[in-house]
Amino acid sequence: MKKLFLIVGILFVYTINAQQILDKVTTISNILNSISLPNISSYTVSIEKFGAKGDGIKNSKPAFDKAMKACLKKNGGTIRVPKGIYIVNGPIHFVSHVNLHLEEGAKIVFGQKPEDYPLVLTSWEGTMLYNYSPMIYGENVTDVAISGKGTIDGEGHGLWNTWKPLEEKGKLLSRDMNHNKTAVKDRVFGEGYYLRPQLIQFVNSKNILIEDVKIEDSPFWCVHILKSKSITLRGIKYDAHNKNNDGIDIEHSSDVLIENVDFNNADDNIAIKAGRDDDGRNSNMPSKNIVIRNNKFKGLHALVIGSEMSAGVQNVFAENCEASGYLKRGIYLKTNTDRGGFIKDIYIENIMFGDVEDAVYMTSNYHGEGSGLYPSKISNILLKNISFETVSNTAIVVEGYPNFKIEHVNFDGFIVKSAKNGMTLSNTENVTFNEVVIGEKQGVPSAVK
Incomplete structure (x- = not known):
């Protein structure tokens, strides 16, 4: 399998700050308290x-x-x-x-x-x-x-x-x-x-x-x-x-x-x-x-x-x-332009995967179907401390729609040991990365020979 080496640094366009994390903890507590x-x-x-x-x-x-x-x-x-x-x-x-x-x-x-x-x-x-x-x-x-x-x-x-x-x-x-x-x-x-x-x-x-x-x-x-x-x-x-x-x-x-x-x-x-x-x-x-x-x-x-x-x-x-075991996809968000609606405020943390075909796949163009009349809005997604062993196809796919871009997606601590393909982003805004490694983590650059 072809190796891909990628490490992405911090981008501060969009981050989940401490107050938002606190709000998340409070929200989870409120949800659990509402369940009888x-x-x-x-x-x-x-x-x-x-x-x-x-x-x-x-x-x-x-x-x-x-x-x-x-x-x-x-x-x-x-x-x-x-x-x-x-x-x-x-x-x-x-x-x-x-x-x-x-x-x-x-x-x-x-x-x-x-x-x-x-x-x-x-x-x-x-x-x-x-x-x-x-x-x-x-x-x-x-x-x-x-x-x-x-x-x-x-x-x-x-x-x-x-x-x-x-x-x-x-x-x-x-x-x-x-x-x-x-x-x-x-x-x-x-x-x-x-x-x-x-x-x-x-x-x-x-x-x-x-x-x-x-x-x-x-x-x-x-x-x-x-x-x-x-x-x-x-x-x-x-x-x-x-x-x-x-x-x-x-x-x-x-x-x-x-x-x-x-x-x-x-x-x-x-x-x-x-x-x-x-x-x-x-x-x-x-x-x-x-x-x-x-x-x-x-x-x-x-x-x-x-x-x-x-x-x-x-x-x-x-x-x-x-x-x-082997999964086709680990995390899969899918919609098309017949659906409308929204996917938002999704927090996925501390998940360990083994071998998959695609690690994370977010698409507004599911199966290529849809009239174009009802695109969906996907926004505010956090993926934190997620790891994979091998990815036989693609590590990250984020595929929005031209007039309804996927936005505010934060990868924070996302590790893939090996992947055939690294990443495809299309029709997106404010997709940010911190401590993302696909392939072998790179450190000190090699010297000129």
Whole structure:
């Protein structure tokens, strides 16, 4: 591999000064203080009481439905799932004030018959519509949790996996409805459209906790938080390698903590989104106030913002994480000129990566798509104490749009041991560098021979 040697000194055009750092610390504290863990009543019941059997044969879907109804009558409670394999042919729909607790050795395996999953309000790649219910789903619920050392298995490698090549018709229709401002109630998909459901999704909800469970084999995105607030996602483990198996997707949501998560996904580990095109721009629901810390990344991309971010993304704080394995991209901010909206006030610090294709990639020209009518504004980005081993393509790409330049991006303590290509900046303003080394750090110049 060709070596590239680059060291960039301090530019004082734009810096994050001590007051701004203090404000960042205060902002993180305020975000964490605004997040409430769910309030669950003391009522506890085993799923076995309602006829479930962990024998890997019996359909336990009716038992989960009865357990949720019992908790509704009791104003909430904990549904305990003992050790065993529970087949569930259809979705588990949450009610408020419920903790679904999977004990160690418990495994919920969802069935693969689409007709078992009724249509519900959801979002598919940033467009609100009605589609097959996610396998665990809650709409307009408060104080809900999924906890314990058990496993949630979406069985996504079978029939659902065959839908990926067939989804184009439904995907394009959903985008046309978005652009044409078709009423959401008339965006009815399901049979014949092949839009795969998410594994876990909460919509228009608050005070949500997902903790410690293992998630595997999702048909589509794994955990999707949509139009919700006060979210804690921690200690989750992943083994999800189907197409589009994002680990965590945060969309139109705020006040979120993601910590101590062990990712192993075939797609984005964390993707922060805020709606596609007209849906997003008209929603007035940015994704904001998100704290990401102490996670282990492994998959396609580690930390992604976009490309569906039309309502805007603001106040994202990622710190003290590490990655393993080969990633296509480490940090990836992406949008195009159909989106509009903004990405701003993003602070990414103390992240250790191994080998990647591209280290940092920020683009306003994602996939070269876009009408040019709705460029996005990307600004106020800090990348501090970020390191990479080898980069097989490019260390830094910052690609703005001619009339909407990416601005105020600060690289401070950015180390890449080796890279095929160093840096591409286009349509940018006030991109600054301090202690940036790509290749071998240079010191005293060699003497003339």
